[in-house]
Every structure is written in structure tokens, then in C-alpha cells.
Amino acid sequence: MTEAVRTVFLGSGEFAVPIATALARHRSVTIVGVVTAPMRGTPDPVSDVPVAAWALRSHIPVLRPARLREPEVVEQVLRAAPELLVLADYGQIVPAALLTAPRHAALNLHPSLLPRHRGASPVQAAILEGDRETGVTIIQMDSGLDTGPVVAQARYAMDGSETAPELEARLALLAADVLSDTLEPYLAGDIVPQPQPAEGVTLTHPLRREDGRLDPLRGIEYLDRQIRAYQPWPATFFETESGRVIVWDARPLGGGATRRAGTLLRLPANRVAIAASDGLLELVEVQPAGGRRMTGAELLRGRPQLAGAIVS
Secondary structure (H helix, E strand, O other), X not given: OOOOEEEEEEEOOOOHHHHHHHHHHOOOEEEEEEEXXXXXXXXXXXXXXXXXXXXXXXXXXXXXXXXXXXXXXXXHHHOOOXXXXXXXXXXXXXXXXXXXXXXXXEEEEEOOOOOOOEEOOHHHHHHHOOOOEEEEEEEEOOOOOOOOOEEEEEEEEOOOOOOHHHHHHHXXXXXXXXXXXXXXXXXXXXXXXXXXXXXXXXXXXXXOHHHHEOOOOOOHHHHHHHHHHOOOOOOEEEEEOOEEEEEEEEEEEOOOOOOOOOEEEEEOOOEEEEEEOOEEEEEEEEEEOOOOOXXXXXXXXXXXXXXXXXXX
């Protein structure tokens, strides 16, 4: 390939930054513009949306529309004459006019092994479901939600200890590597995108605050996965008479349930746990409403009335 392909990158969050960096370094493309999330109200755009800050540092023109679907926004993107779109962690639906205009179509880097975990929260879903393997998939975008044909895929083995930020960071680096290896043969026409299999489709949803509510009637292994999956948001929490408590780190303890589910227990050696349906969940690090992060022991030291209380 003798001439670099004019490319527009669409992305917003931290997952997209290593991918954008790899794209910018690739000899087969030239990034002629970046489309990212609108301003959040901060007076300092460099500390605002991660991809916006990256584009400003890289001296690449940035477009930050509230709605990508607006005709004038579509026209503004098309004026850059893109031959390829690359998308990662953008968060808005891309209109058909942008998907079909570039001669090399549009590629989306999705942090799951599609068709498993389509949608808005694949990293969290992989942890919550206890998957032993996840990965990244590059698809050629179509009008569906993560339904386009597969261009490339890479797998990542999970060890069951990952938090969502840790897993997302690892998958971002993996995605950057896969994109680097895939771009040249894809642009040369040496890769024929393959339809996703009809079997194994799952769909994730945008996270809500209430998703983080800890339910002591569930098993301790599920609660452990929930705490790791929902960091940093919506975060896992329970309610007490003294207010909400966020759980940042916990440890499932063996043995059957010995108390009513939801009971906050003081354990030997200044340890604290919640009784769940099938055992105890030790609270390693918590944060009461309006307070700092602390150990479970510190929580009870400052709120001794919670020992033996039923949380919800």
C-alpha cells in the first residue's frame, strides 16, 4: 500500500486511547479527525474526556457533537473525506451515512468475544458471569448493535481476580495489538469478514446505579464477582441505618451460612463480614457515604451499632 488511508477515529473513554495511539502510529493510515464525547463542563478540555485529551496532545482536529446523528454533524465528518472509520468505546449510534461512505467501511473494536456480550457493558458482564475467557473482536460495522461480520478476534484468559478497570486496560492493549496486525491485510483486501455465528449471542445493557445493590440472598461467589465487575461505577453497595456503604474489596469465606442473610458480623482478628445465602463475605475495603475508604474493622469501630444489624 503506497498511500495512507484517510481515517476518522471515533472514541471517548480510556479503553479507546491505546487503540487510537496504535492507529496513529500505523503506516497504512492517516488520522484526519477524531469524533468524541461532548464537553462535560470542565474548563480544562485536556482533563476532560480521555480521547479528547489524547487528540489535543496529538494535534489532531477534534469534533465533539452532542448527537452524531444530526445531518450537519454527519456532513462535517464527511467533509474530512474519510476512507475508513475506526470506532472504540464511543457510546453513540453511528448513522448509516457514515458507515457506508468510506470505501473501506467502518471497523469497531469491541471488548468481548462476539457474539457473546454485545452491547454497552461487555467487560462488566464477562466478570459478573464468571467467564473464564474473554477477548476483543474487530467487526465491520453494520446497522445492528455489534452484529457486523468479524474481521479479527483475539482471546484473553481470565483468572477470576480481575476488576473491571484492570480487565478493560488489558483488553485495550490487546485490541491495539490486534488492530496493528489487522489493518494492512484488511485494507489490502486480504481479509474477508465472516458473519458472526447465530449461536451464543448474549446482550448486555447500560449500567444503572441500582445494578450495584448487593443482595445478601445471592451466593458469595456471585457477590465477589459483582464487586469486581462494578468498579468504579455503579460500585457495589448496601444500605444501613447510618447510610449507604460502598464495598470496594471483599473476600468470600468458605463454610455454610450461619446467620440470617444480610447480617453484618464482627469476626475474630478485627475482621468484618456480611452473611450471604451460602456463607460469609468478608469486607476488606469499604466507603461509607460521605467518608473515605477504610477497612471493614474501621467501619465498625466508628459505627459499633452496625454489628449484628441487618443491611439491605
